[in-house]
Amino acid sequence: MTALLDVSGLTVRFGSPAGEVHAVEDVSLSIDAGESLGIVGESGSGKTVTCMSLSWLLPSPPARYLAGRIVFKGQELRPRQERALRRVRGRGIGMIFQNARLSFDPAYRLGSQIAEVLRAHLDTPWQALRPEVIRTLRDCNIADAESVLRKYPHEVSGGIAQRVSIALALLIRPDLLVADEPTTSLDLLSQIEVLALLERLRRETGLALILVSHDLSVVRRIADRVVIMYAGRIVEEGPVDAIFMSPQHPYTQGLLASALQRREGGRLYELPGTPPDLAALPAGCSFRSRCPHAFARCEAMPDLLAAGAERTTRCHLLDGSASHA
Amino acid sequence: MSASGTVAVPAAPRSAARQAIAAFLRDRMAVIGLAVLVLALLAAVLAPLLSPYDPTLGDDEAILAPPFSPGHLLGTDTQGRDLLARILFGARLAFPEAIIPVAAAAVAGMALGLIGGFYQRTVGEMVMRALDILFAIPMVLLAIAIAAALGSGLPTVILSMAIVITPYIARVVATTTAQLRSATFVEAARVSGFSDLRILRREILTHVIPAVVVYGTTNMGAMVVFAAGFGFLGLGAQPPTPDWGAMIADGMHSLEDAPWVSTVPGIAIVVIALAFNYVGDGLRVALDPRLRTRL
Numbered sequence: 001m002t003a004l005l006d007v008s009g010l011t012v013r014f015g016s017p018a019g020e021v022h023a024v025e026d027v028s029l030s031i032d033a034g035e036s037l038g039i040v041g042e043s044g045s046g047k048t049v050t051c052m053s054l055s056w057l058l059p060s061p062p063a064r065y066l067a068g069r070i071v072f073k074g075q076e077l078r079p080r081q082e083r084a085l086r087r088v089r090g091r092g093i094g095m096i097f098q099n100a101r102l103s104f105d106p107a108y109r110l111g112s113q114i115a116e117v118l119r120a121h122l123d124t125p126w127q128a129l130r131p132e133v134i135r136t137l138r139d140c141n142i143a144d145a146e147s148v149l150r151k152y153p154h155e156v157s158g159g160i161a162q163r164v165s166i167a168l169a170l171l172i173r174p175d176l177l178v179a180d181e182p183t184t185s186l187d188l189l190s191q192i193e194v195l196a197l198l199e200r201l202r203r204e205t206g207l208a209l210i211l212v213s214h215d216l217s218v219v220r221r222i223a224d225r226v227v228i229m230y231a232g233r234i235v236e237e238g239p240v241d242a243i244f245m246s247p248q249h250p251y252t253q254g255l256l257a258s259a260l261q262r263r264e265g266g267r268l269y270e271l272p273g274t275p276p277d278l279a280a281l282p283a284g285c286s287f288r289s290r291c292p293h294a295f296a297r298c299e300a301m302p303d304l305l306a307a308g309a310e311r312t313t314r315c316h317l318l319d320g321s322a323s324h325a
Numbered sequence: 326m327s328a329s330g331t332v333a334v335p336a337a338p339r340s341a342a343r344q345a346i347a348a349f350l351r352d353r354m355a356v357i358g359l360a361v362l363v364l365a366l367l368a369a370v371l372a373p374l375l376s377p378y379d380p381t382l383g384d385d386e387a388i389l390a391p392p393f394s395p396g397h398l399l400g401t402d403t404q405g406r407d408l409l410a411r412i413l414f415g416a417r418l419a420f421p422e423a424i425i426p427v428a429a430a431a432v433a434g435m436a437l438g439l440i441g442g443f444y445q446r447t448v449g450e451m452v453m454r455a456l457d458i459l460f461a462i463p464m465v466l467l468a469i470a471i472a473a474a475l476g477s478g479l480p481t482v483i484l485s486m487a488i489v490i491t492p493y494i495a496r497v498v499a500t501t502t503a504q505l506r507s508a509t510f511v512e513a514a515r516v517s518g519f520s521d522l523r524i525l526r527r528e529i530l531t532h533v534i535p536a537v538v539v540y541g542t543t544n545m546g547a548m549v550v551f552a553a554g555f556g557f558l559g560l561g562a563q564p565p566t567p568d569w570g571a572m573i574a575d576g577m578h579s580l581e582d583a584p585w586v587s588t589v590p591g592i593a594i595v596v597i598a599l600a601f602n603y604v605g606d607g608l609r610v611a612l613d614p615r616l617r618t619r620l
Contacts, residue, residue: 057515059445059506082521090518103513107341107531116527117517152341165513172517 002074003030004208005054005093005176010068012049012058019279023049025232026067033175036202036209038223038240040216040255044275046232047212051178054210055089056080073175091121094174098181100161104153111149114168121172133171140167140197159190163197170201176208183218191218198222216259220244225310228252231275231286234304238311248313250291285316293317348611355607358600365597369416378407380414381565389583400585402575408589411567415590418479418561418568419597422552423545426486431541433491435533438498439525443506453499456492464489468551469560477560486548497540501533535612542608546601553594569594 012024024046031037039047052058054070056079070077072092077085089095097103104113114133115126122129137145140163148156148164156164162182169177179198183191199222202209213219219226219240226243228236228251236249247253254271273290276282282289284299291298297316307313349355368375377396378384383404392400392408399408441452459467471485505511505528514524555561556570564571569590576586 055516057512086518086520088518089516095513095516097509097513099509102509105510105528105531120517120519120523
């Protein structure tokens with residue numbers, strides 16, 4: 001079976017006064033229909049740039065797409081082929097954002113914006129779709145759907161806005177939904193509800209989901225597979241349980257340690273140092289300066305190596321010839 | 326919110342238009358300005374009915390009659406023409422001179438500004454640099470040069486003013502557009518597969534139009550003054566048509582003996598220009614929800 005979406009060798013850089021920012025370097029990932037993939041990394045690790053690039057959304061300039069092949073449903077998506085890309089955006093690959101309220105135009109009522117999106121994608125008149133819109137909103141735990149449709153974006157809470165944007169994405173029925181930090185700007189209760197909603201909808205509709213988050217617990221709950229990014233590169237990839245049980249890359253280990261120890265009430269584990277400046281990446285492994293296991297070979301960038309069943313890791317420690325761990 | 330112990334019932338959302346009108350009505354100067362403009366416009370339209378005299382025919386018996394003379398409320402000019410009649414008929418020129426150039430420039434400026442702000446690659450860059458060239462030429466000189474090239478007269482004045490203010494409106498539009506282009510909701514529209522045209526029309530234009538309305542209205546005040554300058558220099562409507570600027574020039578030589586000949590049209594210009602400015606200010610507050618103070 002071919003993958004629903006296959007990205008290979010994606011490299012995106014940005015021109016900036018400080019030098020060229022290496023936002024995403026040689027990222028390859030794929031997702032099958034109905035699968036759920038988590039992308040984890042700290043701010044600036046390239047998660048969002050990767051997601052935006054799936055349908056070549058970043059304006060260029062400032063973005064420079066240096067390399068990368070994206071195949072969606074067996075068809076290659078090429079940058080700047082706007083007409084073809086527009087057909088994929090929304091209907092093929094839907095997207096929801098971190099701050100859902102900002103993703104609605106403040107000048108229109110929510111109902112009018114839902115109608116506009118439906119009009120752009122479906123031939124059925126909006127009035128005929130109204131019952132389905134209401135049903136979908138209710139499905140997304142919006143009790144007073146009728147009145148929400150009449151409201152302006154600033155008149156609803158962030159949680160409601162996020163649920164409306166999920167409902168909207170679902171009305172279009174995309175094959176793949178990309179959720180970029182969908183719960184980050186929400187309070188804890190709304191977070192739990194939105195996650196439960198995403199989980200349920202995925203089960204019921206069978207859509208594939210890419211969930212971007214820096215919150216490990218969120219990813220662990222929803223994703224089948226997880227990709228860990230650091231400084232624009234994938235450093236580790238594999239089934240979510242395997243990675244959480246036995247992280248192989250020192251960065252993943254640090255990330256998990258800082259999350260786990262907090263839960264156990266012990267001393268807060270802190271990953272020493274800060275991520276490197278993407279405009280002036282040092283040679284070799286990007287994590288080298290913060291890595292407790294760094295050794296001579298780390299001055300060369302390690303490849304992504306197979307490391308166990310369906311797992312890959314970008315670390316010299318896993319290269320058979322050097323058993324340091 | 327009512328604080329009187331009743332259960333807070335969420336009020337039905339007031340429409341944006343009604344909120345804007347309410348905000349405008351709270352601005353006293355804007356309301357006065359609007360009233361002045363409406364009255365002046367009515368007077369201009371009804372000038373043939375209201376005017377006691379023909380504005381182009383002088384009365385040899387009453388040359389340079391001071392204001393409040395019997396039969397001549399605002400006095401007469403060097404040729405004995407009634408100033409009230411000339412002011413009323415002059416308003417029929419002042420309004421088109423204020424409104425038409427701005428309206429034309431708004432259309433042209435929005436088209437250029439949307440392109441310049443939205444397409445930041447080659448095409449937009451070309452538009453913006455072309456506008457920069459126009460900015461580099463002093464506005465008044467450019468207008469006079471255009472008018473001189475095309476010959477004097479009302480259509481020339483209107484055309485040259487429209488050309489001169491187009492870059493200013495275009496820049497306002499381009500700035501707003503460039504800001505909106507990276508707004509999340511515009512990104513969301515692109516993610517949903519909207520075409521550029523659809524995004525420009527629905528997401529960008531909606532937010533650009535209020536800015537243009539406000540900027541344009543304030544500019545109409547400037548246009549009244551500007552057109553008077555043309556008239557003063559003799560580039561506008563030709564005598565004996567009563568043009569406010571030309572009327573000031575007309576009274577210039579008798580300024581010591583009969584200051585009212587220049588002063589009366591001067592006051593008319595100031596009042597109308599101020600009225601446009603206050604209305605523009607009121608619209609700015611009314612159309613920008615952030616500036617509205619909730620009561």
